Amino acid sequence: MTATSIGDLQTPCLLLCSDRLDRNVARLRDSVERRGAVYRPHLKTAKSIDVTRRALRSPADPVTVSTLKEAETFLEAGLTDMIYAVGIAAAKIGRVRALRARGVDLAVLVDSVEQARTLADAPHLNEDAIPAFIEIDCDGHRSGVDPTHRDLLVRIAAELTNGAGLRGVLTHCGSSYSARDAADLEAWARRERDAVLLAAAHLRKAGFDVPIVSLGSTPTALAEIDLEGVTEVRAGVGMFFDLVQSGVGVCSPEDIAISVLTTVIGKQHGCAIVDAGWMAMSRDRGTAAQPLDWKYGLVCDERGRAIEDLLLLDANQEHGIVGMREGSGCEMPVLDIGARLRVLPNHACATAAQHDCYHVVSGSSPTVHERWDRFGGW
């Protein structure tokens, strides 16, 4: 595609800074590999073949997906080593088998005897057994088996080895998003690690082979604790980062790789009205629960330089209200109708999901180098 300029884009639209993406991916990969584990990026944030190509060294690299649609789409791009990291339901096994028949080493998640039995009972195509992870609950956050429940772990593993195969144990510390400082974050990271190691130990003691011990969330992946015994680390949003991750302390706003480009369409009550509402930003207000609330986002100039205390204060479907943070000592900049701004999001996964492509930029250059498609759905 012909390079174009940011000034030629119709707004609102999604920008992706490729230099920040590269830096973020390298940081995650280095942090994980330095500690002897494998980096298995979660592709749920990007949902883009182009971003994935940029984030992997080879299509043979392992990845994580959150939907079977992701697995089907990334197979088209040649990826073959995937974990579908959402508990499996019987109605989805047909698509899992079809993916495996097309050459994807796709593993699934279970956290109950019932689900393990469903996998074992499902009609076998060419005797193919679907490998499964036992999901471990490390923080009471969502799903998974309590790792102290040795008997349940063993019963699930026994059920799996009847039909499918036990691939390993897997956990995700969603609670790490509530961390407020480095000590807090390390505590969550240790809890995540210790939970999955305990589950692996129980299973091995009972005679089961546990080849993969998988953990991850972006905050804990960057916590730099010792990972002995852990074979792989998953992380998604860390490719892009966002204001929530900045609040957790694992990045700064200058690391955030995606932003929404918007145009000033009015002025009112000392604020500017822009054409990025919640349809462009999503309704995600993750920073509302953090000490520093960024409302619907931090506003930058057209080149991506943050403007101190300038926020997307509120959002309707196609309108956003840009103004100063309450109590700010800074003066509201002059924003003429037609001016262009960029808004850094609360939550990259949610904001990116509102768009069908990334307009790829680099540094503070006004040139748009490429257009990378993204997809949604299930």
Added chain:
Amino acid sequence: MTATSIGDLQTPCLLLCSDRLDRNVARLRDSVERRGAVYRPHLKTAKSIDVTRRALRSPADPVTVSTLKEAETFLEAGLTDMIYAVGIAAAKIGRVRALRARGVDLAVLVDSVEQARTLADAPHLNEDAIPAFIEIDCDGHRSGVDPTHRDLLVRIAAELTNGAGLRGVLTHCGSSYSARDAADLEAWARRERDAVLLAAAHLRKAGFDVPIVSLGSTPTALAEIDLEGVTEVRAGVGMFFDLVQSGVGVCSPEDIAISVLTTVIGKQHGCAIVDAGWMAMSRDRGTAAQPLDWKYGLVCDERGRAIEDLLLLDANQEHGIVGMREGSGCEMPVLDIGARLRVLPNHACATAAQHDCYHVVSGSSPTVHERWDRFGGW
């Protein structure tokens, strides 16, 4: 498309009850027409040619759009009478002119002399003048001219008649969503009506022709106040309704036409884990600000019958947590892994935007009659 059954759908996905849609549209149209005005539905909620065909009597009917992408898509379906109800920016005038050149009577919004001048100055294709509405601020909610600012109204109108044409005045009472009872709602409806009538009177007294006097929001459209002097009423979400509108008091949960179909994929801490997270529901939590908070939605059985006090309590990207409302006297129903549920949304516009189609059902029948595409983007 061959009729299929709800049981055959992959989850999560979006269901649309066509009987509820028909009933909701008829109610809005009747309420507006009975009071002598024209019903101009806002298509931003549905974003679907099929839904629009069902909601209009003829493609010649007037509609409202929130993006130029909507205008371009609905032109393909033969619609020609449209208002783009978001303040115009210079960078969008090219697409507006292209739409008008293709036969759409597309009008735009301005609320400043600056914008009116932009329209007047923009290069004229075949001498086509873009008709514009002056947006009126009736509630301090967002954009628009204060209707008591007579001089500003007149200056904008004068600027418009230089190049484009003054089509009328338009207002939207977004604050009506905060209504908690019928008296409250009527007060907002009167305020919306009186603001736009005052602006029209100022302009007429100054010698301007004001052919259209347009107002609307779903709550005020249903407030049944006298509409003398108002020529048309716009409403969007009222086609589908949602839990926020139920909290405002203009519908009941039984009127809500869309729901997200989901599958139970786990059990944990007395709750069920389902495969509808915020990616399927959106992050919209509009009812959090209302007296009755429905969390991420009201859960119904597979046939659409609401289960008292059963809520989607929380949501991650692809996981939802279903459990009882805190303090409920009802018992949590048994929800086996693989069971199917429907979830009624907080905000229909936001939830529908997470999906690429509607699976059309009717009443409590398990048959899926049709698949109607929807679109997003700008």
